Structure formats: C-alpha cells, structure tokens
Amino acid sequence: YLLPLGFTRVDKGRVLTPGIGEGEPIDTPVWAALLESPVGWVLIDTGMHPVHIQDPDATFRGTPNEGLIQPVMTEEDTVVNRLAEVGLTPGDVRYVVNTHLHFDHCGGNASVADATFLVQRAEYEAAEELPEEYNPRDYAPAGVTYEFLEGPYTLCPGLELIPTPGHTLGHQSFVVRFDA
Numbered sequence: 001y002l003l004p005l006g007f008t009r010v011d012k013g014r015v016l017t018p019g020i021g022e023g024e025p026i027d028t029p030v031w032a033a034l035l036e037s038p039v040g041w042v043l044i045d046t047g048m049h050p051v052h053i054q055d056p057d058a059t060f061r062g063t064p065n066e067g068l069i070q071p072v073m074t075e076e077d078t079v080v081n082r083l084a085e086v087g088l089t090p091g092d093v094r095y096v097v098n099t100h101l102h103f104d105h106c107g108g109n110a111s112v113a114d115a116t117f118l119v120q121r122a123e124y125e126a127a128e129e130l131p132e133e134y135n136p137r138d139y140a141p142a143g144v145t146y147e148f149l150e151g152p153y154t155l156c157p158g159l160e161l162i163p164t165p166g167h168t169l170g171h172q173s174f175v176v177r178f179d180a
Contacts, residue, residue, distance in 0.1 A: 001034040003082035005047030006073035030104045039156045040094030046079045046108030079108035100168040101127045101139040110141035121148035123170025
C-alpha cells in the first residue's frame with residue numbers, strides 16, 4: 001500500500017533546484033509504504049508529526065527554512081488514520097524502516113512506537129550531530145527503539161535495505177524483490 005501523509009509546499013528554487021524557479025511554490029507529496037511480508041507488516045517511513053495539523057510552522061518557525069518549507073497535513077494524513085483505512089492499527093506494524101530522519105519521514109514514529117525501527121547508524125549519528133537539520137521530537141520520541149544498521153541488511157528474503165547516502169549521510173533505500 002502507498003499511504004498519502006500530506007505534503008510540503010516548498011520554494012522550488014530555494015529548496016529543490018537552487019537558482020531555478022526561485023519564489024515558485026511547488027507541492028511535494030509525503031508518502032509511506034506498507035508491505036505485508038513473511039516477517040509481518042513493514043512500514044517504510046511515517047510522515048510528519050501531527051503537530052503540523054494545527055501548527056504548520058511548528059518545525060521551521062524561527063529557522064532559515066521558515067517560509068521556504070510549509071508542511072500541509074490534515075487529521076486524515078496521520079499514519080494512524082492511514083493504517084486504519086487499510087484495516088490495521090499501529091500495533092499491527094512489526095517493523096518501521098526510516099529511510100532517513102528528516103521531519104517528513106519520521107514525524108509519525110511515536111504513533112507506532114511498539115514496532116522495531118530500522119535505521120542506518122550513520123543517519124542517527126548525523127541527526128544527533130546536526131540539530132539544525134533534524135528534530136528530536138520526530139526521530140527520538142519516547143518509547144521508540146532503534147535497531148542500528150551498518151550497511152546492507154536483509155529483513156527477509158526479497159526485502160533488503162541498502163545504504164544510499166546522498167540526500168543525507170545515512171540515507172537508505174528499501175528494495176523489494178518479487179521473485180525471491
């Protein structure tokens with residue numbers, strides 16, 4: 001399943017394509033993916049923190065990104081409500097894979113805190129060292145337990161995590177092999 005979790009309205013030229021399209025707003029979707037697997041339900045990313053429903057500026061107010069990145073989220077866009085739409089509860093999720101720890105990928109982690117969270121150690125360490133890029137409200141809420149990965153990891157046959165640094169130091173991608 002692909003779960004729509006809101007979107008961010010960004011200044012295209014200042015956030016996505018430096019120098020091209022400055023001042024042009026563009027909406028970038030926030031998605032999660034949900035997989036039924038032999039090891040249970042696997043959720044890839046959790047979207048934005050629900051604080052953005054009432055306070056879209058909660059993350060970027062007073063930062064250099066204020067006015068450049070505007071989260072847009074409704075109550076329906078919470079990971080809990082999207083899971084309910086497919087007949088699941090947060091307790092049904094066995095694993096959460098955080099591709100990286102930016103606010104729009106891990107802000108719903110607290111909502112599925114009973115799952116095992118898989119993240120590259122390099123990404124977590126970067127989050128700890130770069131508070132201007134990562135918010136502990138999102139990546140380190142109470143009750144969330146991470147299993148730190150150091151390189152490629154096979155969750156089960158056909159479901160693999162591979163480091164893909166670039167966007168962030170510890171970014172990882174999820175590979176699904178249907179022939180496995």
